[in-house]
Every structure is written in C-alpha cells, then in structure tokens.
Amino acid sequence: MSTPPLPDLLSLTPRELEELMTGLGEPKYRAAQIFPQLHRGVPPDEMSNLSLALRQKLKQAAVCRLPHIERKLLSALDGTAKYLLSLADGNCVESVLMQYEHGLTICISSQVGCRMGCRFCASTIGGRVRDLTPGELLGQVITVQKDCGARISNIVLMGIGEPLDNYENVVKFLHLVNDPAGLNIGYRHISLSTCGLADRIDRLREENLPITLSVSLHAPDDASRSAIMPINRRYGIDRLLESCRVYFAATGRRISFEYTLIAGKNDSVGQARRLAQLLTSRLRGKEKHGMPIHVNLIPVNEVEGTGFTHAGREAVRRFAAELESRGIRVTVRRTLGADINASCGQLRREYMQQANTEPAAETAENSTVTISQRGDG
Numbered sequence: 598m599s600t601p602p603l604p605d606l607l608s609l610t611p612r613e614l615e616e617l618m619t620g621l622g623e624p625k626y627r628a629a630q631i632f633p634q635l636h637r638g639v640p641p642d643e644m645s646n647l648s649l650a651l652r653q654k655l656k657q658a659a660v661c662r663l664p665h666i667e668r669k670l671l672s673a674l675d676g677t678a679k680y681l682l683s684l685a686d687g688n689c690v691e692s693v694l695m696q697y698e699h700g701l702t703i704c705i706s707s708q709v710g711c712r713m714g715c716r717f718c719a720s721t722i723g724g725r726v727r728d729l730t731p732g733e734l735l736g737q738v739i740t741v742q743k744d745c746g747a748r749i750s751n752i753v754l755m756g757i758g759e760p761l762d763n764y765e766n767v768v769k770f771l772h773l774v775n776d777p778a779g780l781n782i783g784y785r786h787i788s789l790s791t792c793g794l795a796d797r798i799d800r801l802r803e804e805n806l807p808i809t810l811s812v813s814l815h816a817p818d819d820a821s822r823s824a825i826m827p828i829n830r831r832y833g834i835d836r837l838l839e840s841c842r843v844y845f846a847a848t849g850r851r852i853s854f855e856y857t858l859i860a861g862k863n864d865s866v867g868q869a870r871r872l873a874q875l876l877t878s879r880l881r882g883k884e885k886h887g888m889p890i891h892v893n894l895i896p897v898n899e900v901e902g903t904g905f906t907h908a909g910r911e912a913v914r915r916f917a918a919e920l921e922s923r924g925i926r927v928t929v930r931r932t933l934g935a936d937i938n939a940s941c942g943q944l945r946r947e948y949m950q951q952a953n954t955e956p957a958a959e960t961a962e963n964s965t966v967t968i969s970q971r972g973d974g
C-alpha cells in the first residue's frame with residue numbers, strides 16, 4: 598500500500614490547519630500563528646514564533662512548496678513583469694504582474710496547459726497536463742508579491758488554463774486568498790475569465806462570491822464562434838448568455854465580455870452590429886434593470902502556427918465605434934508588456950520547446966468525452 602501524499606500547507610483552510618495541529622498533538626491556536634506567515638511566504642522552517650520541535654514535526658507531517666521563479670522578463674515599456682514559475686513536479690506556469698493606477702494586479706494561471714482548444718490561444722496548443730492545486734494558485738501570488746516587495750491588490754484569473762475547468766480548487770483558492778488573516782484580497786478585486794462553461798457559471802452563481810466574471814465571447818454567432826472556440830459546440834451562445842443573464846439577475850454583478858479581434862474572422866462592422874444586437878436582446882432585454890453591457894476589445898496577439906493575424910487599428914476603431922453607437926460600453930485593452938510577449942502561454946511554450954518536453958496531454962479534440970462526462974455533480 599502506498600502512503601498518501603503529505604498535505605500541502607498552502608492548500609489548507611484555517612479549519613483544516615487546526616485539524617492538522619490537533620492531529621499533531623498541538624493546541625488549535627497554533628493554526629492562527631502559522632496561517633498568516635504561510636501566506637506571506639515564510640517557510641515553516643523560518644517561523645520564529647514556533648519551537649524548533651514543532652517546526653520539525655511540521656516538516657515531517659506536511660509540505661510547503663512555493664513556486665520557484667525560473668525566468669522573469671521585465672517590460673522596458675511599462676514595467677510589466679512576466680514570470681515563468683516552476684512547480685514542485687517540474688511543470689511550469691506563467692504569471693504576469695501589471696502596474697495600474699489602482700494598484701498592482703497579478704494575472705495567474707489556473708491549469709498546466711488547457712484543453713479548451715481555442716484556435717488563437719498559445720496555452721492550449723499542448724493540451725492540458727493537470728490542474729493547479731489551491732496552494733499552487735495561491736503560491737503564484739505569494740511568490741510574485743515576495744519578489745516585487747509591494748502589496749498585490751488585484752487578481753485576474755486569466756493566465757494559462759480554464760479556471761472553471763478546475764472548479765473546486767479555484768473556489769477554494771478564492772476563499773483562501775480572501776481570508777483576512779492571509780492575503781486579504783477583496784472579492785471585488787478579483788476577476789475570473791472563462792471561455793464559457795455555462796453549467797459552471799450557474800454553479801459559481803450559487804457560491805455567492807462577489808467576484809467579477811469575464812466571458813470570452815469572441816464572436817457574435819454560433820457558426821463563427823464554433824470555428825474558433827470548440828467549447829461553443831457544447832454550450833452554444835444562447836445557453837451561455839442565458840447563464841450570464843441569470844448570474845447578473847441573482848448576484849447584481851455585471852459581466853464583461855472579452856472579444857479578441859482577428860483580421861477577417863470576427864472584425865467586420867456587420868459582426869459588431871450583430872454582437873450589439875445579440876448582447877442587447879439577450880441581456881438587456883425589455884427589463885428596465887437589465888445588465889449594463891461592457892465589451893473589452895483585445896487585438897489578437899499573434900501566436901506562431903495559428904495563422905491568425907491582428908485586426909488593424911482602423912478595424913478596431915470601427916468595431917468599437919459601431920458598438921458604442923448602439924449603447925455598449927467598450928474598452929480597447931491596452932497592450933501591456935508588448936516587448937516581452939506578455940500574453941500568457943507563450944513563454945511556457947517557448948521554454949518547453951527548448952527543453953523539448955511537450956507532454957502528452959488532453960485537448961478539446963481528444964477529450965470531449967471526458968469533458969461531457971464530468972458534468973457538474
């Protein structure tokens with residue numbers, strides 16, 4: 598019989614940490630001494646408020662492994678820093694630290710790779726290797742905060758992976774990172790971006806967490822969306838937008854829509870008009886208090902091998918103007934870190950190509966059965 602793996606301290610809730618302490622014959626309050634330090638990145642070895650004996654006991658009973666900075670690229674243009682972080686098993690993910698007027702924002706990864714198969718995205722090219730644990734999600738914030746020496750106040754789950762495809766771990770992470778004794782990052786300062794797993798959006802609604810949801814829409818009709826996002830064959834636009842409407846009705850939290858502009862695929866004025874009609878009819882409807890609609894336009898980041906190219910500046914301007922003329926609020930996403938390839942997935946891919954260790958992994962194509970069988974139970 599193999600022994601179960603040791604618990605990862607960074608994945609434990611305060612309650613679970615208490616249980617670990619009592620299991621070790623320690624008083625419960627030890628958990629309250631340990632938790633805040635763990636979340637500031639202090640390894641148990643260095644917790645000076647614990648006796649040497651307890652530090653030894655902890656070392657034998659649990660692990661605490663922060664991601665390790667493998668590479669760091671700093672943008673000379675805007676100070677954006679991109680981190681390639683290695684995990685305990687040697688897998689790598691990316692995190693990006695951005696400086697905004699309202700504070701430091703970190704973009705974190707939710708999985709090693711991704712199986713959603715969006716055609717324009719670098720993160721999904723090798724498929725999904727595995728989910729990140731709550732401690733690894735949190736570890737990205739802790740490691741980067743330690744490295745930059747300033748408080749990170751905002752988190753976006755927009756890096757490698759589909760956060761709602763790693764549902765339980767992501768929700769546990771949200772609770773952990775929000776804990777007042779830990780990093781204490783407010784839910785309103787956290788955004789989660791999804792390619793549109795509608796049943797998981799329904800489930801997230803029930804969690805009652807006032808985070809901000811972003812939905813990657815990228816096309817105004819099923820035919821063009823399915824052509825670039827395989828997930829659309831599972832949850833079509835009608836189903837997805839119905840989940841969004843109910844989410845807003847129940848939580849009052851508005852959802853923003855991501856729209857990556859790709860030359861010749863989804864960037865025509867006609868498509869902008871259809872997008873405005875679609876969102877207005879499904880989300881604003883006839884209700885007086887329908888959802889305010891916000892679209893983030895992102896000029897596509899060209900990824901080698903995908904064949905997709907950037908819509909020109911003029912196409913972006915025309916697309917935005919058409920949406921605005923129809924009462925939709927539009928932000929054209931600023932490109933941060935343009936000189937360091939800051940959009941996620943590209944650094945890991947480059948690193949793996951160098952190491953020549955592309956893992957065998959699931960993709961949307963070879964795992965549709967798994968996806969549809971996972972359901973939500």
Ligand code: SAH
Pocket residue numbers: 715717718719754755756757758759760790791792793811812813855857895896897898899900940
């Ligand atoms: N899986 C989630 C979060 C990760 S991707 C999601 O799909 O939302 C974060 C955002 O970057 C998504 O809107 C995604 O569609 C977009 N994206 C991926 N590759 C891109 C590229 N090459 N250029 C521009 N945006 C891209």
